[in-house]
Every structure is written in C-alpha cells, then in structure tokens.
Amino acid sequence: MNKKVLIGDYDSIYKLITSFENIFDYVKYLVIIDTTIDENDYTLNYESYLNKFYLETDELIISTNYDYDVLKQKLPQVNRIIYARDWILEMLKETKIIHKPKFIRLELSTVCQLNCRECYMRKGNYGVVGKGYLKFEQFKQFIEENPFIQEIEVSNSGEVFLNPDLEKILKYSYEKNIYITMENGVNFNFVTESNLEALVKYHVKGITFSIDGVTQETYGYYRRNGNLNTVLNNIRKLNEYKRKYNSYYPKLKWQFIIMNENDHEIEKAKELATSLNMDIFYKVDWSGKYIPKDKEKIKRITGINFDDTKMTNDICKQMIFCPQINWDGRLLGCCVVYRDDWKVNVFSEGLINALNSKLYRKMIYTLLGDEPVNEITPCIDCETYMNCNSKGMKIII
Ligand code: SF4
Structure with a gap:
C-alpha cells in the first residue's frame, strides 16, 4: 500500500503537483506547512502533523531544506526521509512520473519600441530568439494540443502590446479557462483603448509595469524612447476599466529598478504606486553598477539587503x-x-x-x-x- 507523505510549504508543493503527472500514484498525503510562522513553531508544526500520519507513513518526502538529521532523529518510525528534489530525480529516471507542467511561459512578442540602457536583447542583437511575435493560430493550436495547461506567462523580452493578435489570444485563453499573466514586465507606452478593456474583460491575472522613476528625466534615462505620463495615464485608464467591470483583475505591480540616477525617487514611487492601486517592488539593475550611498536607508524603503551576497539559482x-x-x-x-x-x-x-x-x-x-x-x-x-x-x-x- 502507498504510504508516502509529501510535506512542505505551499509554494513548493503546488509547483510539484502541477508539474509532474502521476505523483498521486505514489503520494498518499500532502501536508502543507505555514512558512510565515517562526522556525520553532514551524518545527513543532512539522512534527505534530507527522505524528498524526506516522502510523501510515513509511516514506516522507520533504519539500524544503528542513533539517534532515533532526527530522530523522525525531521520527525513527519512518523508514525513509528524502528531499523532494532527490525523489523527483529518482522518479523521473525510473520514468514513474511525467514532466508535464501546467504553467508555462510563452513569449508573445520580442518586438519592443524602447531602447533601454541595459537591454540584453537589443545589445545582443536579439540573440537567436529573433525579433517577432506569436500568431493567434499558433497559440490556438498549441492550446488544443496541450489542454492540461492552466496558466501562461506571456511577457519576457519584448512588449506584449505590440503583438497585433493580443486581444484574440486573451479572449481565447479566457474562454478556455487559462490564466494569463504579464508579470515579467511591460512598459505600457503603447496600448489601445480596446487593449485596456480586454485586459480587464478577459481577466488577465497580473501585470508588472517597468517604471524606474517618477519624473520624465529619471524614467527616460533608462527607458529611452519611453514617456512616463503616457504610461501613468494608461494605468489610470486601466483602473477605470477595473472599476467599470468591478474587477479585482488584473492585479497591478510596479517594478522599480534602482540605479545611481534614480534612487532619490524610490519613496515617491511608493506613494504614487499606492495612489494608483499598485504594489511596488524594487530590483537592482543587472549591470552591477549601482552603489547605494546609504545602504540602510535603501534597505528600509526597498527591503533589499546589500550585504546579502548569497548566490541563488531560483x-x-x-x-x-x-x-x-x-x-x-x-x-x-x-x-x-x-x-x-x-x-x-x-x-x-x-x-x-x-x-x-x-x-x-x-x-x-x-x-x-x-x-x-x-x-x-x-x-x-x-x-x-x-x-x-x-x-x-x-x-x-
Ligand atoms: S543556468 Fe539556470 S538561469 Fe542560467 S540559463 Fe540555465 S536554467 Fe537559465
């Protein structure tokens, strides 16, 4: 009898069960732990949940870097404790589970009208991905062939609003119950009235706007060819459509890339974001040229810890x-x-x-x-x- 328990935080478990088919042929229980509580409570939670299940558990799959040795010591009755990563590797190699992700990222357009300073695409002459956009017929066929897909991130290296088939793609996704996100980023300099309405009408789940300043001078320094007023007006109009349709979607996020040229505007950006019904988050530009004059202050406002040099392969x-x-x-x-x-x-x-x-x-x-x-x-x-x-x-x- 199948006695495996998969335990971990919500995000990891969700990703695992939406990316691999057949997991439930092997896993009997899922146990989701609240990671927002402190470490001691987390440990207690882990153990109390497991004690409820342990009689039926012969294998425990842990989805975080929870202390393996501590767990092993505390749960001697469990035959095997394994990290989810190692278990997935084992199961893939034995072809017991199938890699079939319900979330994918499909670029709608690598075309862009701006000329951002550090844009790797423009600098690298579009690499091998080339300049182009996805056509509706290809999108439709792709969805028909992969009906298990539930969510698609459509923004990445270009501007999605330059895809002439965008509205057809949004409408079709909505009819097929597929969530669309534009969370990698849009510049939002060019959107039609009908684009704005479609974003709300077809329930685009979330949009991230790349806005690195609250004055044209700072915004235009990085987003060359961009116009801040146009972008902000487009966001205001989008909010009007959200009110008209009484819709929570799309959820709006402001991404502010901090540079030496704009770090004096980070607080004002926060205020403006709130007035536009947007969350804001900050990132440091990829070039590595940014050196904060006052690390503590920047940390307090943006949450970025400049002393944390940990490498990540997220x-x-x-x-x-x-x-x-x-x-x-x-x-x-x-x-x-x-x-x-x-x-x-x-x-x-x-x-x-x-x-x-x-x-x-x-x-x-x-x-x-x-x-x-x-x-x-x-x-x-x-x-x-x-x-x-x-x-x-x-x-x-
Ligand atoms: S190493 Fe990771 S981040 Fe880099 S190209 Fe490969 S998958 Fe992407």
Missing part, C-alpha cells in the same frame, strides 16, 4: 515548473536564455516531447543534483550556471 526552476518558449516555438527553458536554445521546437515537435528531449532532460537532472552536463547547452555561459550549477549547487524545492 531562475533555473523555470526549466522545471514553467518552461520558457520563444514566440516561434523554440524551447528556451528559462527567461534569461536568448543566445542559444535547446534545439527543439515545441510547436512542431510537441511540448511533452520537447521537455523530454535528451539534452533538456539532462539539464533538469543536473538542476536536481545530478552530474553537470558535459555538452554545450544554452546554460553554459550563464552566470548562474557558472556560480551555482556547475559547482553542484542544487536547487531548493
């Missing part, structure tokens, strides 16, 4: 939980890949076949803790790969 999780696909169907894996692809096309070869292609599968094994891949892959010159994965640092699920 983006790599997209390869498993929400793989990135280019507008022409080429599998990219994660959102930072643009110079190379995984030499397989999802539109012509099928999503599941693409995710099971040899090299891509090997990389997933690496991310789960297996040997580094020897062949040349799109990851090879990625900073994350050089810092984390090639040194055997495993992702945390």
